[in-house]
Amino acid sequence: MEQEQLKERILSVVPEAEFEITGGYMNATVPSAKLHDLAKNLRESEDTLFDYLFCLTGVDWPDHMTVVYHLKSTTHGHNVVLKAKIDSRENPEIDTVSDIWQTAEFHEREVFDLFGIIFRNHPDLRRIFLDDDWVGYPLRKDYVDKVNIIEL
Amino acid sequence: MEIHNRDQTKRELLKDFPGEVHEVGSTNIVVTAMDSIINWSHANSLWPLTIGTSCYAIEMMATGASRHDWERFGTEVARSAPRQADLIVIAGTIVNKMALVLKRLYDQIADSKYVIAMGACAISRGPFYYNTYSVVNGADHVNPVQTA
Amino acid sequence: MAETATNTNTGKPLETQEYFINMGPQHPSTHGVLRLMLTLEGETIHNVEPHLGYIHRSIEKMCEKDTYAQIIHLTDRMDYLSSHMNNEAVSLAVEQGLEVEMPERVKVIRTIISELTRLSSHQLWWGVFGMDLGAITSFLYGFRDREMIIDIFEETCGARLTMNYNVPGGLMFDIHPNFQKRTKAFVEHFRQKLPEYDQLLTGNVIFEMRTKGIGILSKEDAISFGVTGPTGRASGFSNDVRKHNPYSAYPQVEFNEVLREEGDSYARYKVRIQEMWESMSIIEQLIENIPEGDYKVKTKAVIKLPKGEYYQKVETARGEFGVYIISEGGKSPYRLKFRSPGFSNLSALNHMAKGVKIADLVVIMSTLDLVIPDIDR
Numbered sequence: 001m002e003q004e005q006l007k008e009r010i011l012s013v014v015p016e017a018e019f020e021i022t023g024g025y026m027n028a029t030v031p032s033a034k035l036h037d038l039a040k041n042l043r044e045s046e047d048t049l050f051d052y053l054f055c056l057t058g059v060d061w062p063d064h065m066t067v068v069y070h071l072k073s074t075t076h077g078h079n080v081v082l083k084a085k086i087d088s089r090e091n092p093e094i095d096t097v098s099d100i101w102q103t104a105e106f107h108e109r110e111v112f113d114l115f116g117i118i119f120r121n122h123p124d125l126r127r128i129f130l131d132d133d134w135v136g137y138p139l140r141k142d143y144v145d146k147v148n149i150i151e152l
Numbered sequence: 153m154e155i156h157n158r159d160q161t162k163r164e165l166l167k168d169f170p171g172e173v174h175e176v177g178s179t180n181i182v183v184t185a186m187d188s189i190i191n192w193s194h195a196n197s198l199w200p201l202t203i204g205t206s207c208y209a210i211e212m213m214a215t216g217a218s219r220h221d222w223e224r225f226g227t228e229v230a231r232s233a234p235r236q237a238d239l240i241v242i243a244g245t246i247v248n249k250m251a252l253v254l255k256r257l258y259d260q261i262a263d264s265k266y267v268i269a270m271g272a273c274a275i276s277r278g279p280f281y282y283n284t285y286s287v288v289n290g291a292d293h294v295n296p297v298q299t300a
Numbered sequence: 301m302a303e304t305a306t307n308t309n310t311g312k313p314l315e316t317q318e319y320f321i322n323m324g325p326q327h328p329s330t331h332g333v334l335r336l337m338l339t340l341e342g343e344t345i346h347n348v349e350p351h352l353g354y355i356h357r358s359i360e361k362m363c364e365k366d367t368y369a370q371i372i373h374l375t376d377r378m379d380y381l382s383s384h385m386n387n388e389a390v391s392l393a394v395e396q397g398l399e400v401e402m403p404e405r406v407k408v409i410r411t412i413i414s415e416l417t418r419l420s421s422h423q424l425w426w427g428v429f430g431m432d433l434g435a436i437t438s439f440l441y442g443f444r445d446r447e448m449i450i451d452i453f454e455e456t457c458g459a460r461l462t463m464n465y466n467v468p469g470g471l472m473f474d475i476h477p478n479f480q481k482r483t484k485a486f487v488e489h490f491r492q493k494l495p496e497y498d499q500l501l502t503g504n505v506i507f508e509m510r511t512k513g514i515g516i517l518s519k520e521d522a523i524s525f526g527v528t529g530p531t532g533r534a535s536g537f538s539n540d541v542r543k544h545n546p547y548s549a550y551p552q553v554e555f556n557e558v559l560r561e562e563g564d565s566y567a568r569y570k571v572r573i574q575e576m577w578e579s580m581s582i583i584e585q586l587i588e589n590i591p592e593g594d595y596k597v598k599t600k601a602v603i604k605l606p607k608g609e610y611y612q613k614v615e616t617a618r619g620e621f622g623v624y625i626i627s628e629g630g631k632s633p634y635r636l637k638f639r640s641p642g643f644s645n646l647s648a649l650n651h652m653a654k655g656v657k658i659a660d661l662v663v664i665m666s667t668l669d670l671v672i673p674d675i676d677r
Contacts, residue, residue: 022609023609025611051523051524053526054620055611057639060635070622070639074537102647102651103526105647106646107643110643131353138361139361152365
C-alpha cells in the first residue's frame with residue numbers, strides 16, 4: 001500500500017493522527033488511548049496486514065513520553081512507524097500489544113524496566129534486566145545515580 | 153607476573169618454585185628460566201573455572217582450541233562447576249547483578265584458589281567506565297584477584 | 301510415566317508435582333550468563349522463563365553521552381561475533397543522516413568483511429553446537445578454520461574480535477596488501493573443508509535423532525515473535541535484510557536466500573551450513589575486483605547529525621540488527637535504541653521448548669545461536 005493510502009487508512013481509524021516522514025519511514029503519532037485499537041486494526045485488516053513488529057521502544061521527552069512501534073507487513077512489504085504519545089511522565093500507562101504480536105511481551109518488559117511505562121493487561125510485567133529492588137528508571141533523562149555512574 | 157597478595161603468595165611459591173621472587177614497590181617480580189617454569193606448570197596443573205560473560209569468553213575458547221591449545225602447558229580441562237576447579241578465569245565485564253553470582257562461585261571453590269581477571273573490562277570496567285549504571289568497577293571489588 | 305506409576309503398598313497412583321530448576325547463569329550450554337528458570341515434571345519441560353540482565357551494561361544510556369565515533373566501540377561489544385556488521389549498522393545510519401554516499405571501494409570492502417565475519421561466526425557456532433551435543437571434534441575443526449579468518453582481520457585492522465574497522469564515513473584504514481591474496485586462499489581452503497563438516501555431523505544417526513523434529517517453530521509464530529536470521533529462515537520466514545533492504549555492495553552480488561520449511565533444529569543447522577556456501581560465493585564475486593579509490597570520505601572530526609530520526613537495519617549472523625537514532629542536532633544522539641536479533645529470538649524459546657526434555661532444550665538453545673551481551677546490551 002502506498003504511503004498516501006496508508007495515511008487515509010490510519011486517519012479513518014484515528015482522526016487526530018499526525019504524520020511525518022523521517023528516516024525513510026512514515027511516522028504516525030496517535031494518542032496512547034487509541035493505539036491498541038489502531039494496532040489491532042492494522043494487524044488484522046487484509047489490505048494492511050502488519051504482522052511483523054520489528055522494533056518497540058520508548059522515548060523520554062521533556063514533557064511527555066512516547067512508545068514507538070516499527071511495523072512491517074511480510075505479505076505486502078510496506079512499513080509504518082506508530083508513535084503513541086503518553087501525556088503523563090509521572091504515571092505513564094498504555095495498553096499492551098502483546099496480545100497482537102507475541103514479541104511485544106519481552107520488548108514491553110524492557111521498556112517498563114528502563115522507562116517505567118506501565119503496560120495495562122500485560123501478562124507478566126516485571127523488570128527484565130535490573131534487579132527487582134532497583135530504584136528508578138535509568139533511561140529517563142532525569143535519572144540520577146550517585147553510586148554507580150561516573151559522569152564524564 | 154604481578155602478584156598482589158605478596159606475603160601469602162611468597163609463602164606458597166617458595167616450596168618448589170623454580171625461580172627467585174623479588175619485591176619491587178608494591179608488587180613482586182619473578183626471575184626464572186622459561187623451560188623450568190613450563191615444567192613447573194606441568195607439574196602443578198590448574199583446572200580453570202570458566203566464567204565467560206562477554207567477548208573475552210570467545211578468546212578464552214580460542215586459547216583452549218586448535219591453534220593455541222593451553223593443555224600443552226598443563227592447564228587441563230576447563231570446568232563449569234566451581235567444586236571441580238581451582239582457578240577462576242573471569243573473562244568479561246562483571247555487572248552488579250552478576251557480582252553476587254561471582255562471589256558465590258568464588259566461595260564454592262575449595263582452597264587454595266586463584267583468580268585471573270582477563271581483559272580490561274574485568275580489571276577496571278574498560279570501555280564501560282563512564283555513564284554506566286550497572287557495571288562493577290573491577291572484579292577485585294567482588295573477590296580477591298591474584299593476576300590481572 | 302507418571303500415569304502408570306503406582307504405590308506398591310496401597311495400589312493408588314503416585315502423586316507427582318511440578319518443580320523448579322535454575323539453569324545458569326553459570327552453565328556451559330547457556331553460552332554466557334543467561335539464567336533459565338525451568339518448570340519441570342520429571343524431565344519434561346513445562347515452562348522456560350529466561351532471566352536476563354547478568355551482562356546488562358547499559359550501552360544505550362552510555363550512547364546518549366557519546367559521540368557517534370565513540371558509539372562504534374560499544375557496538376563491537378554487543379554481538380561480538382558479528383562486530384563488523386553491528387558497526388556497519390551505526391555507520392550506515394549516521395551516513396544516512398549526513399547524506400553522504402560511500403565510495404564503491406568502501407562498500408565492497410565492507411561487504412567482504414561482513415561475509416568473512418558471518419563465516420567465522422557460523423564456524424564458531426558449528427563447533428560449539430557439536431560440543432553441546434557431546435562431539436568435541438567439531439569444536440577443534442571449527443576453531444581451526446576460524447583462526448584463518450581471524451588472521452586476515454588481524455592483518456588488516458589489528459584486532460581479532462572487536463575490530464572497530466567501520467567508522468561513520470568509511471573505514472578506519474585501507475586493507476592490507478595481502479588481504480586479497482589471503483582471502484582467496486582462505487576461500488579455496490574452506491571450499492575443501494566445508495564438506496568435512498557435513499561428513500562429521502550431518503549424516504550421523506545420533507545427531508539426526510537429537511535434532512530432527514526438536515523445537516519446531518511455525519512460520520506464523522516466527523513472524524509474531526520477530527524471530528529473524530537463520531533461525532527464522534529455517535521456519536520459512538523470508539527476512540534476509542540483504543535481499544529485502546539491500547545495503548553496501550549487496551545489490552551487485554548474486555546469492556540465494558536460504559529458506560527451509562521444517563522449522564526444527566535440523567533445519568536451522570542446515571540453513572547455517574548452506575549460508576556458509578552462499579557467503580563464500582559472495583566473497584568470490586567481489587574479491588577479484590575491489591574498485592580503486594578512497595577508503596573514506598571527509599567528515600568533520602565531531603559529527604553532528606541533523607535533527608530527525610534514522611533507522612538502519614543490517615543482517616548480522618544472528619538476524620536483523622536495527623539501530624534507531626533520534627537526533628536533536630547535537631554531537632550525541634538524544635535516544636539510541638539497538639534492536640538486537642537475539643532478544644527477539646530468545647522470546648520464542650519458551651514457545652519452542654514446551655514439552656521437550658532437558659537435553660533437547662540444550663539443542664534448541666544452541667540452534668538459536670544466542671549471544672548473551674547482544675540480548676542484554
